[in-house]
Amino acid sequence: VSEPTWMRREITEQAATVAATVAHGLGQRDDLRALCRSRRHVLFVARGSSDNAAVYGRYLLEAYAGWQAALAAPSVATHYHAEIDLSDTVVVSVSQSGETEEIVATQAWARAHGAAIIAVTNGATSPLAIQADLVLLTLAGREHAVPATKTYTAQLAAMGVLASALASGGSLEADLGRVPDEIDRLIAASAGVEEAVDVLAAAAEIVVTGRGLVYGTALEVALKLEETCLRPVRGLSYADLRHGPIAIIDADVTAVLVCPPSGPLLAPMTELAADLRGRGATTLAVGGDADMAAACDYLLPGPDLPESVAPLGLIVPAQLVVESLARRLGLDPDAPRGLSKVTATDPEG
Amino acid sequence: VSEPTWMRREITEQAATVAATVAHGLGQRDDLRALCRSRRHVLFVARGSSDNAAVYGRYLLEAYAGWQAALAAPSVATHYHAEIDLSDTVVVSVSQSGETEEIVATQAWARAHGAAIIAVTNGATSPLAIQADLVLLTLAGREHAVPATKTYTAQLAAMGVLASALASGGSLEADLGRVPDEIDRLIAASAGVEEAVDVLAAAAEIVVTGRGLVYGTALEVALKLEETCLRPVRGLSYADLRHGPIAIIDADVTAVLVCPPSGPLLAPMTELAADLRGRGATTLAVGGDADMAAACDYLLPGPDLPESVAPLGLIVPAQLVVESLARRLGLDPDAPRGLSKVTATDPEG
Numbered sequence: 001v002s003e004p005t006w007m008r009r010e011i012t013e014q015a016a017t018v019a020a021t022v023a024h025g026l027g028q029r030d031d032l033r034a035l036c037r038s039r040r041h042v043l044f045v046a047r048g049s050s051d052n053a054a055v056y057g058r059y060l061l062e063a064y065a066g067w068q069a070a071l072a073a074p075s076v077a078t079h080y081h082a083e084i085d086l087s088d089t090v091v092v093s094v095s096q097s098g099e100t101e102e103i104v105a106t107q108a109w110a111r112a113h114g115a116a117i118i119a120v121t122n123g124a125t126s127p128l129a130i131q132a133d134l135v136l137l138t139l140a141g142r143e144h145a146v147p148a149t150k151t152y153t154a155q156l157a158a159m160g161v162l163a164s165a166l167a168s169g170g171s172l173e174a175d176l177g178r179v180p181d182e183i184d185r186l187i188a189a190s191a192g193v194e195e196a197v198d199v200l201a202a203a204a205e206i207v208v209t210g211r212g213l214v215y216g217t218a219l220e221v222a223l224k225l226e227e228t229c230l231r232p233v234r235g236l237s238y239a240d241l242r243h244g245p246i247a248i249i250d251a252d253v254t255a256v257l258v259c260p261p262s263g264p265l266l267a268p269m270t271e272l273a274a275d276l277r278g279r280g281a282t283t284l285a286v287g288g289d290a291d292m293a294a295a296c297d298y299l300l301p302g303p304d305l306p307e308s309v310a311p312l313g314l315i316v317p318a319q320l321v322v323e324s325l326a327r328r329l330g331l332d333p334d335a336p337r338g339l340s341k342v343t344a345t346d347p348e349g
Numbered sequence: 350v351s352e353p354t355w356m357r358r359e360i361t362e363q364a365a366t367v368a369a370t371v372a373h374g375l376g377q378r379d380d381l382r383a384l385c386r387s388r389r390h391v392l393f394v395a396r397g398s399s400d401n402a403a404v405y406g407r408y409l410l411e412a413y414a415g416w417q418a419a420l421a422a423p424s425v426a427t428h429y430h431a432e433i434d435l436s437d438t439v440v441v442s443v444s445q446s447g448e449t450e451e452i453v454a455t456q457a458w459a460r461a462h463g464a465a466i467i468a469v470t471n472g473a474t475s476p477l478a479i480q481a482d483l484v485l486l487t488l489a490g491r492e493h494a495v496p497a498t499k500t501y502t503a504q505l506a507a508m509g510v511l512a513s514a515l516a517s518g519g520s521l522e523a524d525l526g527r528v529p530d531e532i533d534r535l536i537a538a539s540a541g542v543e544e545a546v547d548v549l550a551a552a553a554e555i556v557v558t559g560r561g562l563v564y565g566t567a568l569e570v571a572l573k574l575e576e577t578c579l580r581p582v583r584g585l586s587y588a589d590l591r592h593g594p595i596a597i598i599d600a601d602v603t604a605v606l607v608c609p610p611s612g613p614l615l616a617p618m619t620e621l622a623a624d625l626r627g628r629g630a631t632t633l634a635v636g637g638d639a640d641m642a643a644a645c646d647y648l649l650p651g652p653d654l655p656e657s658v659a660p661l662g663l664i665v666p667a668q669l670v671v672e673s674l675a676r677r678l679g680l681d682p683d684a685p686r687g688l689s690k691v692t693a694t695d696p697e698g
Contacts, residue, residue, distance in 0.1 A: 070419030
């Protein structure tokens with residue numbers, strides 16, 4: 001038996017890293033509330049997997065905590081040098097390393113324009129952390145594999161902490177406490193993983209879709225599949241898929257439907273699965289309920305968690321599939337071709 | 350000689366419809382300013398081509414007018430029924446028909462939560478228009494072809510009017526006045542159109558990318574190519590491409606680089622073109638300057654306009670390519686398979 005990859009080991013560390021990040025973050029709730037008290041908007045600054053975590057943060061803040069939230073367009077800061085008053089805004093910068101130049105520069109722009117700054121990072125002494133008003137550390141330890149796994153779920157945990165601090169009431173704190181055991185249970189069971197690897201290995205075209213709180217998870221599944229397995233994979237929102245691309249769905253397409261376990265978007269996702277299957281696509285559900293499983297050809301079971309925190313568990317079986325699929329394809333999941341741990345969007349500025 | 354398609358005719362009407370929409374909208378500038386006076390944020394609500402117009406609106410407002418702007422996630426309203434205070438926000442709903450149920454419902458939610466409402470629509474008596482505080486009409490007349498052309502550029506014109514009203518100073522009004530002649534010049538010249546059709550007809554995989562003020566144009570080019578020509582086409586931001594998918598760019602890929610004629614993002618786009626070409630991709634520049642043309646294999650020349658209003662001209666040669674490519678492929682550009690003029694994201698609610 002060969003050594004497990006770093007990616008595999010780091011996937012299995014996630015129950016611990018999520019628990020640590022949640023416990024640490026919840027201890028900062030009063031500071032978070034004080035920093036945000038006089039402000040009304042949250043603006044996330046992120047790229048890549050961190051951006052997918054921010055998409056979750058955006059939906060969670062809007063749907064759960066009642067705060068307007070949006071994702072920044074960094075070029076507005078770094079290239080257009082826009083003059084925008086951010087005195088009513090909390091900027092949340094998300095970067096594993098805390099060293100991505102574009103994110104650091106956008107955060108500095110936001111601070112200069114009046115924003116309060118929260119950094120979500122694994123780099124305690126990084127420029128992003130040092131230049132923030134408050135740091136939500138992701139306590140993931142060093143991540144050796146290039147594809148983010150434990151740092152990504154730790155970022156999701158930080159989003160949960162932030163929403164829990166900004167929401168008035170609700171069960172988010174208790175729900176976050178249920179996540180680590182679910183992560184361990186999903187890894188131990190690894191239900192549907194090998195079958196999903198078979199399906200994706202044989203796929204000609206892959207489309208990944210999701211909506212609402214799990215939309216960011218769908219984008220992360222697409223990014224991970226593409227960057228680790230080097231296959232073209234499209235991540236599309238439910239709405240973007242319906243507004244055009246659905247016309248070209250046929251038997252060549254394998255559609256991965258990332259679903260919450262419950263909530264108002266499960267029924268529309270189940271209808272979408274039936275629609276895609278009717279067009280000839282091979283359908284793989286990630287998560288969902290019994291109706292969703294019945295509507296799809298294949299199932300990768302998800303966590304038994306409330307929709308609000310489901311993304312922290314839902315990504316885990318997909319990570320297992322990606323790691324295994326990469327090896328099946330003769331690739332090294334720890335070091336995908338052409339990627340490095342800190343990405344420069346603009347190497348030449 | 351066969352009759353021109355509706356799509357072709359509507360492409361040629363765009364100089365007139367942009368001119369009419371700008372003239373009409375500029376007459377409402379005082380009302381726009383009064384409506385927005387006590388507010389600080391703009392939130393766009395849109396789907397499909399209208400969403401691509403809103404992406405332009407977002408960058409224009411942020412980079413040019415100094416207003417924070419974002420795109421709404423309609424499910425936050427329609428499915429999560431979130432309780433968010435929008436009393437500091439102007440919601441701009443964008444819909445050609447003004448009848449798309451999801452957009453109408455999201456606008457109603459925004460109004461109930463305190464937002465001021467601007468509707469950008471071609472439907473003067475539509476629910477979206479009737480329920481708005483102010484209507485920026487797109488004076489495009491009836492659009493017969495299913496793929497939006499003249500209604501899309503009229504929406505861009507409305508974005509220009511809005512930014513011109515909210516900006517303090519600047520040359521946007523004068524710049525908008527230069528657009529109609531540039532549209533007519535681009536159509537008359539049709540430079541590079543037939544060659545671009547040849548390139549795209551032979552393409553195995555197509556990726557369209559752009560950044561900043563022309564990012565929405567790149568998304569619209571991708572959507573138009575896909576919905577009208579029924580080919581899978583990926584629209585990716587410059588940053589999203591660099592953060593993963595770039596690793597799988599090879600000689601099978603035709604990369605369409607949508608570029609501003611000038612401005613801070615032209616140099617990074619030119620470097621990206623050289624990078625993609627170095628990986629073996631066939632590169633087609635839409636717009637850009639002489640350096641960009643030199644960095645790419647093929648060129649579809651764009652407008653001679655300032656970056657701020659370039660998207661109103663830049664889409665036109667791409668529309669000509671799409672219309673011609675659809676016919677080349679034996680398809681009807683006026684009635685693409687599986688699409689209708691009003692899209693229901695959630696037919697069953």
